[in-house]
Amino acid sequence: xxxxxxxxxxxxxxxxxxxxxxxxxxxxxxxxxxxxxxxxxxxxxxxxxxxxxxxxxxxxxxxxxxxxxxxxxxxxxxxxxxxxxxxxxxxxxxxxxxxxxxxxxxxxxxxxxxxxxxxxxxxxxxxxxxxxxxxxxxxxxxxxxxxxxxxxxxxxxxxxxxxxxxxxxxxxxxxxxxxxxxxxxxxxxxxxxxxxxxxxxxxxxxxxxxxxxxxxxxxxxxxxxxxxxxxxxxxxxxxxxxxxxxxxxxxxxxxxxxxxxxxxxxxxxxxxxxxxxxxxxxxxxxxxxxxxx
Amino acid sequence: xxxxxxxxxxxxxxxxxxxxxxxxxxxxxxxxxxxxxxxxxxxxxxxxxxxxxxxxxxxxxxxxxxxxxxxxxxxxxxxxxxxxxxxxxxxxxxxxxxxxxxxxxxxxxxxxxxxxxxxxxxxxxxxxxxxxxxxxxxxxxxxxxxxxxxxxxxxxxxxxxxxxxxxxxxxxxxxxxxxxxxxxxxxxxxxxxxxxxxxxxxxxxxxxxxxxxxxxxxxxxxxxxxxxxxxxxxxxxxxxxxxxxxxxxxxxxxxxxxxxxxxxxxxxxxxxxxxxxxxxxxxxxxxxxxxxxxxxxxxxxxxxxxx
Numbered sequence: 082x083x084x085x086x087x088x089x090x091x092x093x094x095x096x097x098x099x100x101x102x103x104x105x106x107x108x109x110x111x112x113x114x115x116x117x118x119x120x121x122x123x124x125x126x127x128x129x130x131x132x133x134x135x136x137x138x139x140x141x142x143x144x145x146x147x148x149x150x151x152x153x154x155x156x157x158x159x160x161x162x163x164x165x166x167x168x169x170x171x172x173x174x175x176x177x178x179x180x181x182x183x184x185x186x187x188x189x190x191x192x193x194x195x196x197x198x199x200x201x202x203x204x205x206x207x208x209x210x211x212x213x214x215x216x217x218x219x220x221x222x223x224x225x226x227x228x229x230x231x232x233x234x235x236x237x238x239x240x241x242x243x244x245x246x247x248x249x250x251x252x253x254x255x256x257x258x259x260x261x262x263x264x265x266x267x268x269x270x271x272x273x274x275x276x277x278x279x280x281x282x283x284x285x286x287x288x289x290x291x292x293x294x295x296x297x298x299x300x301x302x303x304x305x306x307x308x309x310x311x312x313x314x315x316x317x318x319x320x321x322x323x324x325x326x327x328x329x330x331x332x333x334x335x336x337x338x339x340x341x342x343x344x345x346x347x348x349x350x351x352x353x354x355x356x357x358x359x360x361x362x363x364x365x366x367x368x369x370x371x372x373x374x
Numbered sequence: 375x376x377x378x379x380x381x382x383x384x385x386x387x388x389x390x391x392x393x394x395x396x397x398x399x400x401x402x403x404x405x406x407x408x409x410x411x412x413x414x415x416x417x418x419x420x421x422x423x424x425x426x427x428x429x430x431x432x433x434x435x436x437x438x439x440x441x442x443x444x445x446x447x448x449x450x451x452x453x454x455x456x457x458x459x460x461x462x463x464x465x466x467x468x469x470x471x472x473x474x475x476x477x478x479x480x481x482x483x484x485x486x487x488x489x490x491x492x493x494x495x496x497x498x499x500x501x502x503x504x505x506x507x508x509x510x511x512x513x514x515x516x517x518x519x520x521x522x523x524x525x526x527x528x529x530x531x532x533x534x535x536x537x538x539x540x541x542x543x544x545x546x547x548x549x550x551x552x553x554x555x556x557x558x559x560x561x562x563x564x565x566x567x568x569x570x571x572x573x574x575x576x577x578x579x580x581x582x583x584x585x586x587x588x589x590x591x592x593x594x595x596x597x598x599x600x601x602x603x604x605x606x607x608x609x610x611x612x613x614x615x616x617x618x619x620x621x622x623x624x625x626x627x628x629x630x631x632x633x634x635x636x637x638x639x640x641x642x643x644x645x646x647x648x649x650x651x652x653x654x655x656x657x658x659x660x661x662x663x664x665x666x667x668x669x670x671x672x673x674x675x676x677x678x679x680x681x
Contacts, residue, residue, distance in 0.1 A: 272483040279455055279481055280504040280551060290500065294491055371491050371531045 130157045155341040163345040177330070177349065184315055184326040185353060187243055191250020192311035199255040200300040203262025207296055208288055224256045228314065232321050241322035249318035250311040257307045258300045265299025266292045301368055305361040312354055327353075405468050406430040407554045407587045408454065408479075413463035414612070415449060423449050425612035426463070431555055431587040434625075436578070438590045438598035440649055441608030442656035447591040450613065451557045454589060455481055477505040477551035482544055482561040488532045494543045495519070495528035498550045505551035518546050522576050538569035545577060549584065556581060558590040562597065574600045575629040582625050595645050599638055600629045607648045610656030617648045 134157050136142065142149040166174030202220075206213040232249055239245045269292050277287050319328025327346055334342035410429040416422040423446040431437065431454075439447050452458045453465060456479075467478065480501070488497050495515050502510045510518075519525050522542040532540055541562065548556055562570045578601045581588050592598050598605045599621055607617035619641060623632060632638050 270485055270487075272485045272487050273489075275455075275457060276481065276483065276487045277504065278457075279479060280477065280501060282504050286504065290504075291489070294489070298491065371533060 187246035195254025199258025207266025262300040266296035413460035422612040438602035446613035
């Protein structure tokens, strides 16, 4: 690992004697190639899977903790078999396709609506001090309320339905987008607004040309996070309502103490989460390519 | 304060380097575009910031305002811009007939006002569209960018431009509406010296060619001498004009070579001496004000502790 002489700065601390400080980024930390990084990551996963598969089979360990009992932790081979069954219907397994579709579609719809409403509300309040003063305490109070506690109320309105899942996602995502859009709208430098005003721009032009794009950019920056929250909310709603989806399957699996199915569903959900967040990341980077370089 | 109407009349005709613009003498014969008459300003329940300040901004003439830090220079610009109203006195715009559509006033701020999601060309075009309700032609945009040495950078986003290029683009956004008055609020303070000098030359040439009246607020005396026709020295708060120097270098000056001339150094020295006096007065006033605050705090402290 090469350290250039320029990268070392002598600095005097309050303690007295000179100390060496290596300036940030000056050491060649990128010596670990992408290939090596991936190899290390694969090794870690392999070690964990092998340990998960074989450690619970060691006699006597099961008495020490449920963490070593295959009844509670299942095993990677059984989980792989279960996941295969969920996608192919092998061994009379339920097909996960329709469940997955309902969960993902309600998460997508809920996130989209939540993002739109939250961004709009954030922009509106960031642009009007009086409206902000009136409404902000209510929004803060609703945000402080655990949204899961509101799901039974939503069920009263919509029953155990697709709408309940969507509204649950909207309720959570709305606030993520709202607070970001609000901060984005408020973060606009006064010079930018004054500049538009000096050019004869109307109040609407200040909003449409300056404050609006800033607020939307800030809201869009949290799209991956919003997507994650949307998915979590929908699964939670499905667990609570029993409406068809991955959440309801999870609920059944845990009620039957079926560790293999539970782990299988959690892994499928994790993969779905990673895929949606990656796509959201790509969309955000494309839309906000001008930002953060 | 009367402000000229900005109704859409004709497409602004910005003179290119090939078209000789009105000379300095031609502009000086015209009346002031905007005049500040004995203006004073104070914030509500606060001490006076500006006192009996007068200023004439003529077409094609650059006036520099220098003074101690915090004396109220930027407040003067905000009065000129109409962002604040004087508590006393008046600011009057000339009502000369408009033969071409010129926006009354634009401002180049110290902070970057380029919108990051727009390309450099779109930023300039937006400023034109806001004032003229129509787009600049691509040819005109290219001409503008070439004028400040940014030909080919039109499609670049602000993050792709260097500090100097961003300032040049910001300057273009300010001149694209073809303003009668341009206010410069320490616009080059973030740039390195060579970039700043190069930019001074471009700005000086363009405002002379377009006949824009300019008010420049700066802390940099060399900058003031380089591009101004007159430099006004302001006192510490309340700001009032305590000195004025005509800059005798004319309209076809070479800013880079100018800095080596004895005349430049002599004028710089005279301004520096006047400014130093004001800075020392400002420091003395601040020390006196701090002493008063300390005395009041001391009394309050004794009251609280019951002594």
